[in-house]
Amino acid sequence: MLHEKLISESLSSYISEKYQVSSDAYQFVFQQTRKEFTGDVTLVIFGFTKLLGMSPAAIGEAFGVELSKLQFNGKPMVTATNLVQGFLNISLSDAYWLAHLESSHTHLAATGKRTVVEYSSPNTNKPLHLGHIRNNLLGHAVSKIVAAAGDEVAKVQIVNDRGIHICKSMVAWRRFANGETPESSGLKGDHLVGKYYVAFDQAYRAEIKELIEQGKTEEEAKAQAPILLEAQEMLRQWEAGQTEIIALWEQMNQWVYAGFASTYEALGVSFDKNYYESKTYLLGKDKVLDGLTRGVFYQKDDGSVWADLEAHKLDQKVVLRSDGTSVYMTQDIGTAIERYDEWHMDSMIYVVGNEQDYHFKALFAILGKLGYDWAERCFHLSYGMVDLPSGKMKSREGTVVDADDLISEVVxxxxxxxxxxxxxxxxxxxxxxxxxxxxxxxxxxxxxxxxxxxxxxxxxxxxxxxxxxxxxxxxxxxxxxxxxxxxxxxxxxxxxxxxxxxxxxxxxxxxxxxxxxxxxxxxxxxxxxxxxxxxxxxxxxxxxxxxxxxxxxxxxxxxxxxxxxxxxxxxxxxxxxxxxxxxxxxxxxxxxxxx
RNA sequence: GGUCCCGUAGCUCAAUGGAUAGAGCAACUGCCUUCUAAGCAGUAGGUUACUGGUUCGACCCCAGUCGGGAUCGCCA
The missing domain is CATH 1.10.730.10 (Isoleucyl-tRNA Synthetase; Domain 1)
Structure with a gap:
């Protein structure tokens, strides 16, 4: 604040003139004056006693005299000072405070910097819940705050729209839904898809139980349950671009997107750009292979590619599977680089729960090793879990608080x-x-x-x-x-x-x-x-x-x-x-x- | 077990290394003939998990202990 700046400048030039002490040797610590004392701001004096070889009282008096010379708009800015213990309480003129009534709550000056904020990033197999709400509210608020601080901000999310979990909903829908749609059922699209994700899990567990009764071990049963095999086969067909599977996938995703859109709308959050994992999951492989040739990564005999992050007090991290396919990390490397090429941001903020602390430490370390200087301006805004009075939210136990339900309840x-x-x-x-x-x-x-x-x-x-x-x-x-x-x-x-x-x-x-x-x-x-x-x-x-x-x-x-x-x-x-x-x-x- | 995060009033949360650790809720007491009482004022409530250390000064920094959580997949 201005008065802190003016007081600091005044006192440090006084100190350097009178005592020949450089301003590197100390710093001014201000705090708001406690309400039981007279004053507006308080300067903590303790730090100067040794430096100047004087008692707090003597310093307070000297500083007070010096500050009384400060002017604001041609009138004394400091109207009074008093020293209590080692605290110099300073009263500022009404005129000083009133001068700041103008322009007090507008945006700060533009920084010319650009920041990308990633948040939400849901899976498309079930509706949003309370955890997503904390994420969305944080992401949206942080975007506004960063923008108010003068940056240009782009809000993005990456929609996790592919993978085995998506296929599970698809398999269950095909088996059990009899063609049910949001229109026919009156269910919101994301809830409809979520219903079949749950149906999958129920059917899967029933099959496991049956297989165990037929004499399989639990491990065998879990790996051999027909419905799981069907989902895995569907994922292969999806990756092969099989027309009917792609059509079903697109259909169900559209339902989910319509559902998400209405939840986002109700929450009042929005995005400047959506990224889709189905389009980005292959990104990153080239970057990793390139890094491999440059010696940033190393390859094991089985062909898998690894990053050695021990210099960063982290572990060995796989960045490419032995079969050459991408893992989560590979994709995040590719997505980050693509975003940089697209936005040329000065910094990037990932709003993601703290269960992924390790992942982001590793990601930023890897981006740094690849030579991207902006890696050090990437931040993981890590937030804690949301608990309920009854304990943790667990989807298995049905204790998850649904976002849409919650919104309508508060209204x-x-x-x-x-x-x-x-x-x-x-x-x-x-x-x-x-x-x-x-x-x-x-x-x-x-x-x-x-x-x-x-x-x-x-x-x-x-x-x-x-x-x-x-x-x-x-x-x-x-x-x-x-x-x-x-x-x-x-x-x-x-x-x-x-x-x-x-x-x-x-x-x-x-x-x-x-x-x-x-x-x-x-x-x-x-x-x-x-x-x-x-x-x-x-x-x-x-x-x-x-x-x-x-x-x-x-x-x-x-x-x-x-x-x-x-x-x-x-x-x-x-x-x-x-x-x-x-x-x-x-x-x-x-x-x-x-x- | 390794690593990381957390532990503050009955409950939910604050407190850039600085003064007597603050709010709200819950409890109790006042204030509507007066610009909206969804408000204001007050009472009560604390060994800041514990033990040491650093410092003029520690809820805050360091070490250890105890509790809670997360994470240690060629899942995302």
Whole structure:
């Protein structure tokens, strides 16, 4: 922030002049002044005691004198300092803070850098679930954050649309479905396909059981079950391009894509480009073979190709099978390189669960060994699993929370609670439905995104639709409250545009807190960008909403008789509403005009 | 077993190596004749898993121990 910069510069030139100490020898540590002390920012003094051979008190006094010389727009910027223990609490002028009301919540300056964010990347054999929701919300929010920090962003996903798991659904559909379609059954396409994926597993297990009863070992039974052999044969036919199989595959994938599209739409996420594994799975082989000739990889007697990553404290990793076919890693190498050729990105962010930590360490190490300098600007945004109060989600045990079900549940809960509070007067039915959707999704998104991505999180369905306290709806409500006041002000013919208070009345504590927080928006975006953490954005939104509600409680706007002050407060409220809207937008949450 | 991640209030989560570890929920108490009470104010709740170490200062860094999870496929 500007004041930190100005204070640092002032003090470091003072230190170098007076004590001939280079600025490399220390650094300024700032923190927000705790509320029990007077001041706006606090400089930690301890680090200077040894360096300057002085007591904290003496340093604090010297620094204070020096800082009193700082000017902002021709007036003193630092209005007071006080030293408590080794902490120098610094008060800044209202004028300084007010100057930052403008341009506080816009995008940061363009960096000229391009970032590719990969997220979602589902399999096309079953519908999306709660785990995908965390992934999608993180990916979408991170894209917005990186864009707000000034990068050009491309959102991509790679759809895992081929492989044995896809063939399983296809086999089961062919065996059991009697031609069932989304139209004939009324089932959403991805759910229909998922139904047959489950049907496959049931049939497979029944066959295993039967084979074991016929005297096979479990291992034999698992390998010889007819339905599995059929799926494996289907995969061979798929790879051979057998017309009927390809047609079935395309048909079922279309169903799934239609289903995904509606889930993505409901979640409010989108992609600039979809990659399909069926088109990319062969990519990478050439790159690996090329690497082999350059000595980046080595080949075993059986023909398999390996990467030695022990220098990176990793393992030996296979990059090409002995039969010459690609593994997951081969494909990811090819896809990364193709993406670079296509986007020429400066960095790439993979939003993928932490069960793949090792895979991405290996991938980035291999890309580096292949000589791609952008490999070091690839990041794995690794997030933790989502647990339920009942424990882990397990598809076998049917405890998986379906994405579509969850979305409709949060919307229903929002509908119920909103009607209970009687807050839909004057809304048309369509407007009310829109509001329920905004609130329900706001609750869901905030609940998931407020948690540090890295951490495993517990998803409690009941708490996810809470409307009070540190929740999405609380922030939305704060925004709607402001909008309501502004509508009334406009109706009264008040024009408040960009009014500032007269310089001789000090800001009310609640006003000042709001002003300070509004000015903090750019630093917040920067921090969220560096940490790749929507949780930073959520924390800020909550702080800002809380500060506004305090202000709303303490400082009347429309009833304020001093019109200059009234207009300033309306300006402040309007800025807060804009800032809340921008902040919520970073995490994909809408800000209703009324609620 | 090797490697990696996590362990903070009853519960869910915060806390760039800095002051007396903060919020929300749940519990209890106040505040609607006043711009939306989905709000505000307050009470209570802690040996930051444990043991050492580094430091002027450690929830944070280091070592070890104990718990939980992930991963160690020519699966993805």
């Amino acid at each position: 229903s809960a929002a509908r119920e609670k909103t009607m209970e509070l009687g807050k839909i007067d004057g809304l048309t039915d369509a407007e009310a439905e829109q509001l329920y959707r905004q609130i329900g999704l706001g609750a869901l998104k905030y609940f998931i995104l407020k948690v540090d991505p890295q951490k495993r999180m517990l998803f409690n369905p009941a708490e996810s639709i809470d409307l009070q306290g540190n929740t999405g709806p609380f922030i939305q409500y704060s925004h709607a409250r402001i909008k309501s006041v502004l509508r009334k002000a406009a109706a009264q013919g008040i024009s408040w545009s960009a009014a500032l208070p007269s310089s001789n009345t000090p800001l009310h504590a609640a006003e000042k807190e709001l002003v300070k927080l509004l000015g903090h928006y750019p630093a917040m975006v920067e921090e969220a960008r560096v940490k790749l953490s929507p949780a930073v954005v959520c924390a800020y939104a909550y702080e800002l909403a809380t500060a506004f509600n305090k202000f709303y409680h303490d400082c009347s706007m429309l009833n304020e008789t001093n019109t200059e002050l009234r207009d300033f407060r309306l300006t402040l409220a309007a800025k807060t509403a804009d800032c809340l809207r921008s902040t919520l937008n970073l995490v994909g949450i809408e800000a209703p005009e009324r609620m």
